[in-house]
Amino acid sequence: MIPYLQAESISKRYGEQMLFEGISFTIFKDQKVALIAKNGAGKTTLMDIIAGIDTPDEGQVTVTNDIKIGYLKQDPELNDNLTVLQEALRSENPALDVIAQFEAAVNHNDQKAIESLTIKMEELGAWDFDVRVKQVLSQLKITDFDQPVRELSGGQRKRLALANVLVNEPDLLLLDEPTNHLDLDMIEWLEAYLEKTNCTLFMVTHDRYFLDRVCNEIIEIDQNQTYDYRGNYSYYLQKRQERIEQEQASTEKARNLLRTEQEWMRRMPKARSHKAKYRIDQFHELKDKASQRRQEDNLELNMASSRLGKKILELEHISKGYGDLKLITDFSYKFSRFEKVGIVGKNGTGKSTFLNVITKAIAPDSGTIDWGQTIQIGYYRQEGINFKPDEKVIDIVKNIAEVIVFEDGQRMTASQLLTRFLFPPEVQYNFVEKLSGGERRRLYLCTILMQNPNFLILDEPTNDLDIMTLNVLEDYLAAFGGCVVIVSHDRYFMDKIVDHLFVFDGNGTIRDFPGNYTIYRNQVEEEEEQKKKQQQAINQAKPAAEKPKKKSPLKMSFNEKREFEQLEQDIAQLEEEKSQLEEALNSGELTPDELTEKSKRFGVLTDELDEKEMRWLELSEKA
Structure with missing residues (x-):
């Protein structure tokens, strides 16, 4: 086995906090390694050290033979002055550099440059690279290649950075929480991509299905020591x-x-x-x-929820849409005690709108929402809260309550509650800016649960939480005495908690599916496979005489070819704009004037897209 990277007795301190001390490990060629540790143990800092962005206080990291390292950071740094495609192609790879030059020459209609670059493209075999770059971007649902990077959302920026790292084909691929901001389809595609690729992988992830299927070795940092496990997550x-x-x-x-x-x-x-x-x-x-004692600093979530009455939350014939965009159509449901519901569906199908409607953040177009008298909603939002960096951890909790009284009569001070959430007294007086991303998420969860909710809505609760915290949260939710509604891309988390799903199919349709995500996904795959077999049987059963005769091929004119190419670009841009409009209309954050304006634009956009797609189909007959 060829060693690619060796970490020897490295230590790192952040202020007064020791992140890790004297740890050593080796990453060999073709290994796919996951790093597991609790929040605040310095996982991201360790990744920065391996990537050469940071240095250890003690020890050293040795990289073998100047191998090329590609690093996806949690908060990627992109060039806002570039377009999406230019940023995706930004690289020291000669082939990708020539593709970027070629794309620029095409945009400026520089025929002389196009001719010379075409020769270089062929010499370097760059045409395949060009196709693959656009395929990767499309799989990550980035289709407007000419969009400026500065206009992208946080999730789009993370996906663009991931695309750039993947197409550069590094020898050692470092991924820090790669599944954050990916939907379920994207995660499954990335799983398959990493399983097939020959790159050596070192990553931090909380997604246990992803970890189980992709990695063949796990390094754990526990009690300031490293432990090596030659197997997947189950092992x-x-x-x-x-x-x-x-x-x-x-x-x-x-x-x-x-x-x-x-x-x-x-x-x-x-x-x-x-x-x-x-x-x-x-x-x-x-x-x-x-005298050695194992310090298992596990999160303690044993607070009793508020009592729920007979009536909880009743939805009667709810509908919501924006112009021609139908998100919820005539949906009725009565929630029962103890039920755990998962929400799945593609972006733009109305999941966020649904949460905003049932919490009365936005009003439905029709129908009624009836809350029971005892309902106490705790809404954990994906975007979290923007804590002030100069605010102390203890003050954030005290601003809500100095003493917390739970339904069972249990009383806790703010300090006692924080200790249960793994913020010891010495950390409670630290400023928020010193907390890791996972620690901030844990603090946010504390502010939600301390309000004694009996109806929990969790929108992407697993982002940035470590696996140990997730295990405790799962056990807490499984025994939770109220209702839980979860939107999550973490399939393991969903499977362990939910007993049925609301499936958002689009066009306002919401189905109640009796089972968890894996059962649902298996059924979808079986149905798709069955449809393929039926179609194959139909095709084979058709007599040869009934098969339509092939039409004599029609050749495109030069102008039609240019129109066909332009249509493909226009359709991609219109679809991206449509997707952005759907997200904006779903957000519940628009003013009435903005809602009216964007609804009108959505209608015009839909008509324009239909017209261009029809023309594309006509021309494709000649392609």
Whole structure:
């Protein structure tokens, strides 16, 4: 095995906090390695050190033979002055550089440059690169290649950075939470892509299905030490538990032996021989080993929810849309106690609008929403809260309540509650700016649950939370005494919590599916496979005589070719604008005037798109 990267006894401190100390590991060629550690343990800092962006306080990182490293950061830094395609092609790779020059020459209609660059494209085999770059962007639902980077949303920027890293084909690929801002279809595509690629991979992710299917080795940082597991996530869970049990058994054995040695120490005379001195030294070593205690700083979520009455939340014939865009059509549902609902559907089908409607953030066009008298909603939003950087952790909780009283009569001070959420007293007086992304998410979750909700709405709750915290959150939600509605791209999380799904099919249709996400996905795949088989049977059953005769090919004129190419670009841009309009109309953040304006534009856009698609179909007959 060829070692690509070696970390030797590296340590890093952030202010007074020790992130990791004296850790060592090696990444070999063709390995696909995942890094697992608790929030605040320095996972992102370690990734920065490996990428050469940061340096360790002690120790060193050695990269073999100047291998090329590609790094997807949690918050990627992009050039806002470039277009989407230019940013995707930005690279030291000669082929990608020539493609970028060729695209610029085409945009400026520079025929002389086009001719010379065409030769270079053929020499470097860059045509395949060009196609692949656009395919990757399309898979990540970025279709307007000429859109300026500065106009992209946070999620689009992360996906564009991911596309750039993938098409550059680095020797060592570093991915920090790659599934954040990806929908379920994109995650499944990325899984397949990484399984097929030959690159060496080192990543941080909380998505356990993704981790299980992509990685063949896991490195865990635990109690300032590293542990290596040669297998996927399922193997890691088994072997980690065995390791902890062995450590506990070893400590217990040392304690039993220590009792015997303590008795000997008490009975030994003061004038001891050399052998006694040796045994005394062993006694102190044994005492150190026996005193070792495993510090399992697990999140404690055992607060009782508020009591729910018989009536919880009733939706009667709800409809909501914007102009020609239908998001919810005549939907009725009565929530029951203890039920856990997952929400799935493509972007723009109305998931966010639905959450805004049931929480009364926006009004439906028709129908009624009836909350029970006892309902207390806790809404964990994907965007979270914007904490002030100079605000202290303890003050954020105290601003809500100095003392928290739960339904079962349990009372806690703000400090006690924060300790349960893994913010020890020394951290509680730190400024928020010192917290990691996962720690901020945990603090946000604390501010939601401390309000004693009995109807929880969780919009992408798993982003940036570590796997240990997710396991505790899952157990809490499974035993939660109220209702839970979840929107999440984390399939493992959904499967473990929900007992049925609201499936948003588009055009206002919402289906109630009895089962979790994996059951739903398997059924969809079976239905698609069945349709393919039926179509194949129909095609094979047709007599040869009934098959339509092939028409003599019609050739496009030069002008029609140019029109055909322009139509493809126009359709892609219009579809992207349509998708952005749908997201804006779904957001519930528009003013009435903005709603009217964007609804009108949506109607005009739909007509224009239909017209261009019809013309494209006509010309495609000649292609």
